[in-house]
Amino acid sequence: MQTFNFRKGFCAALVGASCLMPATALAQEASIEDRLDRLEALVSGLVERLDAQQDIDAQQQADIAATADLVMAETTQMRGEQADLAAQVETVSEEQDRDGFGIGNTRFTLGGYVKLDALSLRTSGGQLPDGSITRDFLIPGAIPVGGEASGWDTDFSARQTRVTFGTSTDVGTGTPLRSHIEIDFMVTPGGDERISNSYEPRLRQAYLTYGDWLLGQTWSTFQNVGALPESMDFIGTTPGTVFDRQPMVRYTNGGLQVAVEQPETVVTTPTGGRLLAGDDTMPDVVVRYNYAGDGVSLTAAGIVRSLNIADDDFGMGDDSALGYGLSLSGRIGIGERDDFRFMGTVGDGLGRYIGLNIVNDAALDLDGNLDPIFTYSGFAAFRHFWDDNLRSTIAGSYFRADNPVMLTGNQVTDESWNAFVNLVYSPVSRLDVGIEYMYAERQLEDGRSGNLQKIQLSTRYAF
Numbered sequence: 001m002q003t004f005n006f007r008k009g010f011c012a013a014l015v016g017a018s019c020l021m022p023a024t025a026l027a028q029e030a031s032i033e034d035r036l037d038r039l040e041a042l043v044s045g046l047v048e049r050l051d052a053q054q055d056i057d058a059q060q061q062a063d064i065a066a067t068a069d070l071v072m073a074e075t076t077q078m079r080g081e082q083a084d085l086a087a088q089v090e091t092v093s094e095e096q097d098r099d100g101f102g103i104g105n106t107r108f109t110l111g112g113y114v115k116l117d118a119l120s121l122r123t124s125g126g127q128l129p130d131g132s133i134t135r136d137f138l139i140p141g142a143i144p145v146g147g148e149a150s151g152w153d154t155d156f157s158a159r160q161t162r163v164t165f166g167t168s169t170d171v172g173t174g175t176p177l178r179s180h181i182e183i184d185f186m187v188t189p190g191g192d193e194r195i196s197n198s199y200e201p202r203l204r205q206a207y208l209t210y211g212d213w214l215l216g217q218t219w220s221t222f223q224n225v226g227a228l229p230e231s232m233d234f235i236g237t238t239p240g241t242v243f244d245r246q247p248m249v250r251y252t253n254g255g256l257q258v259a260v261e262q263p264e265t266v267v268t269t270p271t272g273g274r275l276l277a278g279d280d281t282m283p284d285v286v287v288r289y290n291y292a293g294d295g296v297s298l299t300a301a302g303i304v305r306s307l308n309i310a311d312d313d314f315g316m317g318d319d320s321a322l323g324y325g326l327s328l329s330g331r332i333g334i335g336e337r338d339d340f341r342f343m344g345t346v347g348d349g350l351g352r353y354i355g356l357n358i359v360n361d362a363a364l365d366l367d368g369n370l371d372p373i374f375t376y377s378g379f380a381a382f383r384h385f386w387d388d389n390l391r392s393t394i395a396g397s398y399f400r401a402d403n404p405v406m407l408t409g410n411q412v413t414d415e416s417w418n419a420f421v422n423l424v425y426s427p428v429s430r431l432d433v434g435i436e437y438m439y440a441e442r443q444l445e446d447g448r449s450g451n452l453q454k455i456q457l458s459t460r461y462a463f
Contacts, residue, residue: 105170112163113462120154125450137234140416141358143442145450159185179208220244221259221286224299227329229381232436232458237379239416240397257288266360272409282306295333316368323349337385344378363407374402410445
C-alpha cells in the first residue's frame with residue numbers, strides 16, 4: 001500500500017537522522033542536537049498525519065515529499081558539520097596523546113628517539129679497539145698517538161637510542177610536582193658485534209622539580225646544552241665543550257640559577273696516571289644567568305670547587321686547593337632560521353668538566369700539594385637552512401691545557417681540536433637523515449700528535 005510504504009520511508013529517515021551523530025559529538029555540539037530534535041518533531045507530526053488518513057490526495061503527498069526533502073537537506077548539512085567536528089576532536093585527541101595520559105592526579109609522558117649510526121673512521125697514531133666506545137663517538141683524550149696508522153674501520157650502532165619518561169602530579173598547591181627519567185645504551189658493557197649487539201641500559205638523567213627547585217641528576221648548571229651545535233656525532237664539538245651530568249640541588253629564579261653539585265677531584269699522579277681521590281667534602285657551587293630575547297640566547301656561568309686529597313691517596317698527607325672557572329655561551333639567530341652558536345670556557349681545576357675529562361683537575365707536587373691545572377677551550381658553529389627540509393652545520397672547537405709538566409710528565413694532552421661539516425635532511429616531521437665528515441687531532445706535551453677522521457651517516461626518529 002502506498003501510504004504504508006511512505007510511512008516506512010519516513011520512519012527510516014527518522015532513524016537515519018538520529019544515527020548521524022555519535023553521542024560524544026552530540027554532547028559537544030548543542031546546536032546540532034537542537035536541530036535534530038526539531039527534525040524529529042517534524043517527522044513525528046507527518047507520521048501522525050499518515051496514521052490519521054487512509055487515503056491522501058496528490059497535494060498532500062506533494063507537501064509530505066517537500067517536507068521530506070527539507071529533512072534530508074538539513075540532515076546532509078548536519079552530516080558535513082559533524083565530519084568537521086569529528087576532525088577537530090581527532091586533532092585534539094592526537095595532541096593529548098602527545099602530551100601523555102592521566103591516571104588520578106598524575107599525568108604520564110613518554111618520549112625519546114631511535115637512532116642508527118653507520119660510521120667509518122681511521123686514526124693516524126694507532127688502532128682503536130673493536131667494540132670500544134671510543135669508536136662510537138669522539139673522545140679527544142682517547143685519540144691514539146705514537147702508533148701505526150689504522151685503516152678505515154666501519155661500525156653500525158643503535159646504542160644512542162634514548163627513552164625518556166616523565167610525570168606531573170597535582171599535589172593540591174597549584175604547583176605541579178614533576179619528575180624526569182632518561183636512559184640510553186651508551187658507554188655500557190654487555191654487548192658485542194658478533195651475534196646479538198645487546199647493550200645494557202644506563203641512567204642518564206633522573207630528577208624531580210617543584211616550583212623553583214630541582215633535585216636529582218641532570219646536566220651540570222655549568223653546561224649550556226642549548227648552545228651545542230647539531231651533529232651526527234654524540235657531542236660534536238667535544239674538545240671545546242663543557243660536558244657533565246651529575247646529581248645536584250638547583251634553585252632557579254627567572255634567569256638566575258644557583259646550584260650545589262656533586263664534587264669529584266681527579267688528580268694526575270706523578271707517573272702521569274689518573275686517580276679519583278674520593279675525599280671531597282664540599283660540593284661544587286655554580287651560579288648561572290640566562291638571557292633570551294630578540295632571537296638571542298646567552299648564558300654566563302661561574303663555578304667554584306674545592307679539590308681534595310687525603311693521606312691514603314698518596315701517603316703524603318691531606319691537601320686541598322681551589323678550583324674555579326667561567327663559561328660564556330649562546331645562540332644568535334641570523335636571518336629567519338640560521339644561527340651562530342658558541343662557547344668559551346676558562347679556569348683552574350676544571351679538568352673533568354671539559355671535553356670528557358681531556359686532562360685532570362690537578363697534579364701533585366713533590367711536597368704532596370695539589371696544583372690545579374689551568375685550561376681554556378671553546379667552539380663556534382654556524383647552521384644554515386638550504387630549504388625547509390635541508391640544513392647544514394659547520395663547526396670547530398679547541399682545547400688547551402697549561403700542564404705543570406714537571407709534575408704530570410710529558411705524555412699528557414697539551415691541546416686538542418676538531419672540525420666537522422654535515423648535511424641533514426628531514427623528509428617528514430621528527431625524522432632526520434644526515435651525513436657528516438669530522439677531523440680531530442690531539443697533541444701531547446712531548447710534541448707528538450695523532451689525528452682521527454670520521455665519516456658518519458645517521459638516521460634519527462624522535463617520538
